Amino acid sequence: MNALLEDLTWRGLLANSTDPRALEAQLDEGPVTFYVGFDPTGPSLHIGHLVQLLTARRLQAAGHRPLILVGGATGLIGDPKASGERVMNSKEVVAGWVSRLREQSSQFVSFEGENAARMVNNLDWASSISAIDFLRDIGKYFPVNRMLDREIVKSRLESGISFTEFSYVLLQSMDYLELFRRYGCRLQTGGSDQWGNITAGVELVRRASGEHVHALATPLLLKSDGTKFGKTEGGGVWLDPAMTSAYALHQFFLNAEDSKVIEYLKAMSFRSREEIMDLEQQTLSSPHRRAAQHALADDVTDLVHGEIARRHAEEAARAVFGSAELARLDEPTLAAVxxxxxxxxxxxxxxxxxxxxxxxxxxxxxASKSAARRAIEEGGAYLNNVKVTDIDQTIEPEDLLAGRYAVLRRGKHTIGAVRVNR
Incomplete structure (x- = not known):
């Protein structure tokens, strides 16, 4: 098997491909131009997008040429979702999100060298095509019965689906045809939840040009209960540091389940097979050390925020749990904590x-004031990592971190915090 495909398979990153043998032959022939696309349906990319970007990075490291597409056009429409019709965002909002997503995605691939990445925006070609030309040149290749047979469409037929969302697949498929014509693109990558849209693009290229192109999809990362990895009580885990801080990102990955952490490491770390297998053995023999979780948290935080931010996040975690000075944390790090x-x-x-x-x-x-008094009397209560010995102690201005915060702890692991109004 082609070394790249073999590595992607070992890492669990090959869920589907249109024609494995033909794809392998194409990759063996020499550098392939491929693309992965992201719709600006929000102000930031998230962990699911990170898997796609790191897969693109792996392909580029193997000598292939990435096209990173940010959907200025498709983002104005929105891919149909099972829960109902999307809210239409204004053109100005979507344009702002396009800029942010372009900046975020650009840090994960190289824009230099013989196989330099290229950033593209599908609004560049979608905005110049008329409705008549779109229907004649693109719409004629899409049988309505095939479109009605798509799972997402069938799930929305009773509740209702607009023609706008129904037609989304045509707009995304046109991207593949356009990139094929402009740049010789012959491979699209994406998540397995996009497989229907991806294969529709492959089919459009075949019907419109007679050429055969390829697609591969990565599986969705899931938690052991079957829910999407990357979802928290507060929402998604984002790549924008203003939405998910380096501290929060690092803590999120530190809390990965033992049963899934190696899967996540394979997908999101660039550690060697030998290193990951060693971490897998450590997880089995010494799960309390959480060696794989620390490796995962370090690697992903380094990739997303950089090593310095990750070190600050680690210092913050040590401070919160009493192993370093809280007062040494800078205000942005403290606010994130x-x-x-x-x-x-x-x-x-x-x-x-x-x-x-x-x-x-x-x-x-x-849980109660009586429990608080008991914790203090037993010597297990702390204010900013200093043991509290007086049940009548108050939090005074000189106790506050950054003039407004205080960290409370009971024992080694039960942590809370207050923000004192002044």
């Missing part, structure tokens, strides 16, 4: 700072 811990607002009382007992309860560290 407080957001992740979910610091709650609390008011001063009677001209003094809030009582530590009240703060322990408000932050969720203990």
């Amino acid at each position: 407080m957001a992740e811990i979910k610091a709650v607002e609390i008011d001063p009382t009677d001209g003094h700072g809030p009582a530590v007992v009240s703060a322990l309860v408000a932050s969720g560290v203990v």
